[in-house]
Amino acid sequence: MFRFSTLRLPRTIILALCVMSAVLFPAPSASAVQGGALRIGVENDYPPFSFPDENGRQSGFDPAVAEALCRAMERPCEILPLPFEELLNAMREGKLDLIIAGLGANGERRAYMDFSESYYHSRTIYIGRPGIRTSPDWMKGRRLGAQIGTLQAVIAERLWKGTAEIVLFRNYDEMLDALCADRLDLVLSDGLPGYEFLRGSRGAAFTMQETELPLDDEINDARIGVRRGVPGLLRAVNQAIREIRLNGEYDRAVRRYFPFSIY
Known part of the structure; x- marks a missing residue:
């Protein structure tokens, strides 16, 4: 017959474990x-x-x-x-x-x-001046904008890391401001707000190109x-x-x- 002795932990360790549990697994609101x-x-x-x-x-x-x-x-x-x-x-x-x-x-x-x-x-789209291309030769050294934390930033890293200079922005409007001021060559945008920009006066000088991602991509x-x-x-x-x-x-x-x- 096996007997299991009770393990007694110092109170400081128990308190530390409780704090860690509260931080890592916060109770539902x-x-x-x-x-x-x-x-x-x-x-x-x-x-x-x-x-x-x-x-x-x-x-x-x-x-x-x-x-x-x-x-x-x-x-x-x-x-x-x-x-x-x-x-x-x-x-x-x-x-x-x-x-x-x-x-x-x-x-x-x-x-x-x-x-x-x-x-x-x-759909994720590229937006840039007329004549933009997304071939490796054209993208080499280009400045490509994306918003921090978005899947467009993930796509930029996935497709163009080491080829283009990827510039990340905290705010979508700041990214578009940089594009309009020609501090970027092109940006990656969610298609729906991207179309909204292209329909407005600021977007009149720009064009779009779709990404190579398949339509059924998650x-x-x-x-x-x-x-x-x-x-x-x-x-x-x-x-x-x-x-x-x-x-x-x-x-x-x-x-x-x-x-x-x-x-």
């Missing part, structure tokens, strides 16, 4: 578990997806989707606009329950959040980031996405901000 307001992060200035309107209210496709999902889940929501990189940090720190900002589900992000079904589809699926460890939240979000597509709220939001289907 009371709001998320008990049916209170869901804290939903959206990008602060990324038209037409999310931007402050003339009254200072956060508008755009993503806030509209957030509000529709909360109605479908019968939950109040608090919409929190943040720069893209800060959205990811806030989710890591347990300060958000959802991120609605066209996220791609890459391996690094899966380490600290779950992902919903796709809520729209997009990188084209935009998903909602869901806080890990909240019982039933991912399932509820997926059910709500299906519901707003069936009840017409999703299509109304699309028509408000886009001239074509994005699903």
Whole structure:
């Protein structure tokens, strides 16, 4: 018969382990578990997806989707606009329950959040002056812009590291400003805000070229980031996405901000 002796650890070690557990595995927010307001992060200035309107209210496709999902889940929501990189940090720190900002589900992000079904589809495009090429010879030494933390930055590294000079920006508008000032040769952009830029007065002098990525590449699926460890939240979000597509709220939001289907 085997006997196991009780291991007694010093109180300082026990306290240290408790602190580490709280940091690495934060408890789900009371709001998320008990049916209170869901804290939903959206990008602060990324038209037409999310931007402050003339009254200072956060508008755009993503806030509209957030509000529709909360109605479908019968939950109040608090919409929190943040720069893209800060959205990811806030989710890591347990300060958000959802991120609605066209996220791609890459391996690094899966380490600290779950992902919903796709809520729209997009394509990554290059934007530059007429005559841009994406051959290795043409790209050699060119300055290629992308936004920090986005899948476009991942694509830039995947396709052009060691060939082009990759310049990363914290803010999408700052990247476009650099392109317009000819401090960049071209940028990688999500197709939908990229088309919005090309349709405006600043984009009139530029053209686009699609990436070589296949249409069915997972990188084209935009998903909602869901806080890990909240019982039933991912399932509820997926059910709500299906519901707003069936009840017409999703299509109304699309028509408000886009001239074509994005699903």
